[in-house]
Amino acid sequence: MSFILFAEQVLNGLQFGVMLFLMSAGLTLVFGVMGLINLAHGSLFMIGAFAAAAVAGLTGSFVLALMAALAAAAAAGALVEVLVIRRLYDRDHLDQVLATFALILIFSEGTRWIFGSFPLFLNIPDYLSGPVTLPGGIQYPLYRLTLIGIGLAVAVGLFLLISRTRLGIQIRAGESDREMIAALGVDISKLYTIVFALGAALAGLAGALVGAIQSVQVGMGEPVLILAFVVIVIGGIGSIKGALIGSILVGLTDTLGGLFMPALFALFMDNSSAATAGSALASMLIYILMAVVLIVKPSGLFGARA
Amino acid sequence: MTRERKINAGLALALLAFPLWAYFANEPFMITLATKVAILALAGVGLNIALGQGGLVSLGHAAFFGIGGYAMGILASHAQTFDPIAEWPFLIEGTKSMPIIWIVAVLTSGLAALLIGALSLRTSGVYFIMITLAFGQMFYYFAISWPTYGGEDGLSIYVRNGFPGLNTLDPIQFFAITFVILMLAMGFAAMLAKSPFGLALNAARQSPQRVETVGMTPYRLRLVAFVISGMITGLAGALFADLNRFVSPTMFSWQTSGEIMVFIIIGGIGRLYGPLVGAALFIALEHILGGLSDYWHIYLGVLLLLIVLFARGGVIGSLAGRGHAHD
Structure with a gap:
């Protein structure tokens, strides 16, 4: 196995990781501040991708498509928060799971109704397509490199938002004591809508960005949602730092596992069965990682509470 | 007899009467639908032990449903090709016998x-x-990436497995098997709820600290409940695979977990007959709305949302009123 292949896979893992971060950041914020488990977060990912594909198809502009994705997902998030989610904050987790499961059904079938069952395609714009040569002679697609850049920029932006702005202070205060900040005169229901829409916008952005390297189709959000859950379990609920580190761990484990597990099994098995067993085990690797974290630290790497 | 018991007896009779009507009206497809209801209700009865009695919101019960299904698929496919599953350290052969498959599935x-x-x-x-949810998904991906038993395409079994003395290919006889198993499982769930174990489990759901104070371990109670719950759902998976004569990774998908939970919620959480009502309504909706519109999941979603937001006791809760679960 050459160094170049390895470096490429590390970059792929990193790219996958930062996209997972965009998903899990919103999810963990919503849980941390409102105490809500939102299964419909994957639907917001899907809405972002569909909005981007539709706008790119109409205008041909990738930047407009991304803005449409952000706007559509944030608007859908705010709407859902006001109509449904708001009634769930005081309910137990079972009700939250069921109501957001119902939202998935409505969003998925609604999207299928509007756009049909066939996947849409979102093209990478010309100025971002093609490979770039990195130090060490590694050829890597510019678009994927851009995704890593955007993901890391969003991470930095979120850290600054949470630690430096007034909204960030309110979010942190909301995490630790919601009655108290309501008593101090913060409009808590407006804050909740903003946090939910912010998380939704991040999911929509991730959907649009990933949509350009996959096909845009109904049901694309749920596999990512479940991976985001794994990330949150590993990183610890409510922690943005945990979400970032967990995402990158999961991204790298998944990508490198697919590369190394068959090779590892080939050491003591014949090639074809090693490929079979290796890839089957590689598909389980991130869940094994999650199990190990659970055994060592049940509240996650950076979780305050279990 | 309390009001809920009368409703329960009516429901059991209805589940029995419907396929008998279909049998005499010569509508074999309706018998198959009733069989599907009985099997899905059985999966719900399993989950209800964890969810209703233990308060454990498991969104990964598709794992057990799928394992039961694959237990049937693997055993029957080996019997079909006369190819033993393992020759070493001792010979294990496939089987087409339902009771053995059930034991393995459980x-x-x-x-x-x-x-x-x-x-x-x-x-x-x-x-x-x-x-x-994540562990359920792990099994899903494993089933997809393990090509020996069909991978993503699943595994077809050409002839339904046999039960001594019955012709399982006859829809009404296969229905009878599933009906008896469902009734036994519900009887078991009712007994469990009233047993010392069930009472302790219920207490651990309501107040873990108190249970700990009297010297019991909530963790152990919950684990036992979770295992029993998984076993019953696994048995339902084996029967479901036998109904369709087909297993595929879809049985492991997270939607399956969600749907099993939906049966319980529609019917009423913690209610003995809740899963039966929920499964029956679900299949009826699928059949009726599915015929009207390809997008019937929208209506299901709206219905579910309304039940969660406004009718928290489910169907049995609305009919029988509030009361003690399992009474």
Whole structure:
């Protein structure tokens, strides 16, 4: 196995990781501040991708498509928060799971109704397509490199938002004591809508960005949602730092596992069965990682509470 | 007899009467629908032990449903090709006998529930939901990427497995098997709820601290409940695979977990007959709305949302009023 292949896979893992971060950041914020488990977060990912594909198809502009994705997902998030989610904050987790499961059904079938069952395609714009040569002679697609850049920029932006702005202070205060900040005169229901829409916008952005390297189709959000859950379990609920580190761990484990597990099994098995067993085990690797974290630290790497 | 008991008796009779009507009206497809209801209700009865009695919101019960299904698929496919499953350290051959398949399905899904439960029950609340969901998804991806038993395409079994003395290919006879198993499982669930174990489990759901104070371990109670729950759902998986004569990774998908939970919620959580009502309504909706519109899941979603937001006791709760669960 050459160094170049390895470096490429590390970059792929990193790219996958930062996209997972965009998903899990919103999810963990919503849980941390409102105490809500939102299964419909994957639907917001899907809405972002569909909005981007539709706008790119109409205008041909990738930047407009991304803005449409952000706007559509944030608007859908705010709407859902006001109509449904708001009634769930005081309910137990079972009700939250069921109501957001119902939202998935409505969003998925609604999207299928509007756009049909066939996947849409979102093209990478010309100025971002093609490979770039990195130090060490590694050829890597510019678009994927851009995704890593955007993901890391969003991470930095979120850290600054949470630690430096007034909204960030309110979010942190909301995490630790919601009655108290309501008593101090913060409009808590407006804050909740903003946090939910912010998380939704991040999911929509991730959907649009990933949509350009996959096909845009109904049901694309749920596999990512479940991976985001794994990330949150590993990183610890409510922690943005945990979400970032967990995402990158999961991204790298998944990508490198697919590369190394068959090779590892080939050491003591014949090639074809090693490929079979290796890839089957590689598909389980991130869940094994999650199990190990659970055994060592049940509240996650950076979780305050279990 | 309380009001809920009368409703329950009526429901059991209705589940029996419907396929008998279909039998005499010569509508074999309706018998198959009733069989499907009985099997899905059985899966719900399993989950209801964890969810209703133990308060464990498991969103990963598709894992056990799928393991039961694959237990049937693997055993029957080996019997079909006369190719032993293992020759070393001792000979294991495939089988087409339902009772043996059921035992294997119950044991393997129980073992999986023990492993998943031992890990996930270290946490609670929202962590537990996410972890069970993730472990369910792990089995899904494993089934897809393991090509020996069909991988993504699944596995077809050409002839339904046999039960001594019955012709299982006759829809009404296969229905009878599933009906008897469902009634036995519901009887078992009712007995469990009233047993000292069930009472302790119920107490652990309501107040874990108090249970600990009197010297019992909530973790152990919950783990036992989770394993029993997984076993019953696994048995339902084996029957479901036999109904369709087909297993595929879809049985492991997270939607399956969600749907099993939906049966319980529509019917009424913690109610003995809740899963039966929920499964029956679900299949009826699928059949009626599915015929009207390809997008019937929208209506299901809206219905579910309304039940969660406004009718928290489910159907049985609205009919029988509030009361003690399992009374």
